[in-house]
Amino acid sequence: xxxxxxxxxxxxxxxxxxxxxxxxxxxxxxxxxxxxxxxxxxxxxxxxxxxxxxxxxxxxxxxxxxxxxxxxxxxxxxxxxxxxxxxxxxxxxxxxxxxxxxxxxxxxxxxxxxxxxxxxxxxxxxxxxxxxxxxxxxxxxxxxxxxxxxxxxxxxxxxxxxxxxxxxxxxxxxxxxxxxxxxxxxxxxxxxxxxxxxxxxxxxxxxxxxxxxxxxxxxxxxxxxxxxxxxxxxxxxxxxxxxxxxxxxxxxxxxxxxxxxxxxxxxxxxxxxxxxxxxxxxxxxxxxxxxxxxxxxxxxxxxxxxxxxxxxxxxxxxxxxxxxxxxxxxxxxxxxxxxxxxxxxxxxxxxxxxxxxxxxxxxxxxxxxxxxxxxxxxxxxxxxxxxxxxxxxxxxxxxxxxxxxxxxxxxxxxxxxxxxxxxxxxxxxxxxxxxxxxxxxxxxxxxxxxxxxxxxxxxxxxxxxxxxxxxxxxxxxxxxxxxxxxxxxxxxxxxxxxxxxxxxxxxxxxxxxxxxxxxxxxxxxxxxxxxxxxxxxxxxxxxxx
Amino acid sequence: xxxxxxxxxxxxxxxxxxxxxxxxxxxxxxxxxxxxxxxxxxxxxxxxxxxxxxxxxxxxxxxxxxxxxxxxxxxxxxxxxxxxxxxxxxxxxxxxxxxxxxxxxxxxxx
Numbered sequence: 001x002x003x004x005x006x007x008x009x010x011x012x013x014x015x016x017x018x019x020x021x022x023x024x025x026x027x028x029x030x031x032x033x034x035x036x037x038x039x040x041x042x043x044x045x046x047x048x049x050x051x052x053x054x055x056x057x058x059x060x061x062x063x064x065x066x067x068x069x070x071x072x073x074x075x076x077x078x079x080x081x082x083x084x085x086x087x088x089x090x091x092x093x094x095x096x097x098x099x100x101x102x103x104x105x106x107x108x109x110x111x112x113x114x115x116x117x118x119x120x121x122x123x124x125x126x127x128x129x130x131x132x133x134x135x136x137x138x139x140x141x142x143x144x145x146x147x148x149x150x151x152x153x154x155x156x157x158x159x160x161x162x163x164x165x166x167x168x169x170x171x172x173x174x175x176x177x178x179x180x181x182x183x184x185x186x187x188x189x190x191x192x193x194x195x196x197x198x199x200x201x202x203x204x205x206x207x208x209x210x211x212x213x214x215x216x217x218x219x220x221x222x223x224x225x226x227x228x229x230x231x232x233x234x235x236x237x238x239x240x241x242x243x244x245x246x247x248x249x250x251x252x253x254x255x256x257x258x259x260x261x262x263x264x265x266x267x268x269x270x271x272x273x274x275x276x277x278x279x280x281x282x283x284x285x286x287x288x289x290x291x292x293x294x295x296x297x298x299x300x301x302x303x304x305x306x307x308x309x310x311x312x313x314x315x316x317x318x319x320x321x322x323x324x325x326x327x328x329x330x331x332x333x334x335x336x337x338x339x340x341x342x343x344x345x346x347x348x349x350x351x352x353x354x355x356x357x358x359x360x361x362x363x364x365x366x367x368x369x370x371x372x373x374x375x376x377x378x379x380x381x382x383x384x385x386x387x388x389x390x391x392x393x394x395x396x397x398x399x400x401x402x403x404x405x406x407x408x409x410x411x412x413x414x415x416x417x418x419x420x421x422x423x424x425x426x427x428x429x430x431x432x433x434x435x436x437x438x439x440x441x442x443x444x445x446x447x448x449x450x451x452x453x454x455x456x457x458x459x460x461x462x463x464x465x466x467x468x469x470x471x472x473x474x475x476x477x478x479x480x481x482x483x484x485x486x487x488x489x490x491x492x493x494x495x496x497x498x499x500x501x502x503x504x505x506x507x508x509x510x511x512x513x514x515x516x517x518x519x520x521x522x523x524x525x526x527x528x529x530x531x532x533x534x535x536x537x538x539x540x541x542x543x544x545x
Numbered sequence: 546x547x548x549x550x551x552x553x554x555x556x557x558x559x560x561x562x563x564x565x566x567x568x569x570x571x572x573x574x575x576x577x578x579x580x581x582x583x584x585x586x587x588x589x590x591x592x593x594x595x596x597x598x599x600x601x602x603x604x605x606x607x608x609x610x611x612x613x614x615x616x617x618x619x620x621x622x623x624x625x626x627x628x629x630x631x632x633x634x635x636x637x638x639x640x641x642x643x644x645x646x647x648x649x650x651x652x653x654x655x
Contacts, residue, residue: 159640164650
């Protein structure tokens, strides 16, 4: 209380610190006692965390001055601080929902495996810290810790591909994070502070110097690696394709979004005063990412590779929204982050169940899922309709918001059309697994898994139907211009499905040489690094000139 | 040593990453980049002839303590990452019998 008094005489509750330490403490206890009853502690800590977050959100609404928490009572410019606003609260809620689902999904198979639960729960604490921090160096530390923990979780399967994907992920992302650190150093050298909120105020004073521009390039370049933008996305399909299904869902649904969150913080909060003219640049980077991702996705045969490349493509769509300075499109990007987290996690978890049952990852070898597992099929179909942007589902709403900004610019519209067409085509390809006669697979269902997946499916439909009140409450945004009952939207979707089916039937299913060539495309580690240097140079050239 | 020289260290690391064919060499290239970053920050925070940043009465002309505090953390993180990467190298060698990127990434999982 004495220290709290120094912060302008107000009482400060350090509740947000608990968001970081409750999962970490729980994970440590689970690690110490290797016992399947102690493992149940993950749910206790998860429940406690959920209650704390809800209480804190309510409290923050009543007392907006509690948003900033400086540890140790230091001056705001020197001390380490946490800052919570609407955006970070949304991400905290998203994190907790996804972790509930993942824990429910993996618990039955892993409840004896205390090390796995240790890493998984620890990662939640680190990720919640990454979301809340207001200190650049803290952000770097959290990013690096996330990288280390995710590497361990990817390599946890202890197979050859898992190890090589792990080291590829670790090295590429570490280089990215180190360049982020160089950016921090340059900013500290100019402004003498690493506090994000304070930097946001002072950056306009020196925005035109080369050193600040260099810092911007390094920081965004580092984040781009973690966000898997073109041409730096090569680690993502490797990593997400080989990890356990629960972990793949976590990585695609949430961890990639950590980088996008950092991008929002840097671009829309910190460097907004510098007024670099880069909206178009990031829009095109996003568009190319979306196109390249979808191009690889339609050619793949491995179920998890299809989904992993779709994550790349969807990150591109989010970047198209996030690059915009117009708040409607920007919120479209943020909304798409939420929606994508729900449907992509659901797809990965569902694919995990199918892979477990059929014991193969190849789309061509799995048939008759509808007859064998009708419940799972319904959940998967909901997720597929969401990701391809069908009206009444959540993907439609956010895609519409992102598309709204490019209305009338025909070449952007045409390219976006191609992205949508590719998405629909590859999910028509994926949906072939539902057809066919009932296969001979063993019956063993895990109700816990279905609880989480049903929750995600309900969220997909719920947001798709009640997007207006939800957007009003979460983002204070008026979405009345989106009309899901408009015949034009339904017609658009029908055209996508029709064209997608033709494309699938006459190009993809025939497996032409070019399709095979794209599928077999492999990038070496050296080339990936070379492209990273080129990417930095291009960014620097565009921003400096 | 001027900050430009530390940038050269970083560039050497990047050059190594873009050319080396061996996984362990790549790991050490990352370490070299990290060393360059640490040297860069210590250089920028250095004060020629300044005293150590410990408050024992004399509080004038001290070196900025923040870069040193931050870089100790970075060194710790770097050690973690190097250890983890080398462990993965050993595991990869056990599975593939090689630590060349080309041979490891070239082998298809079937």
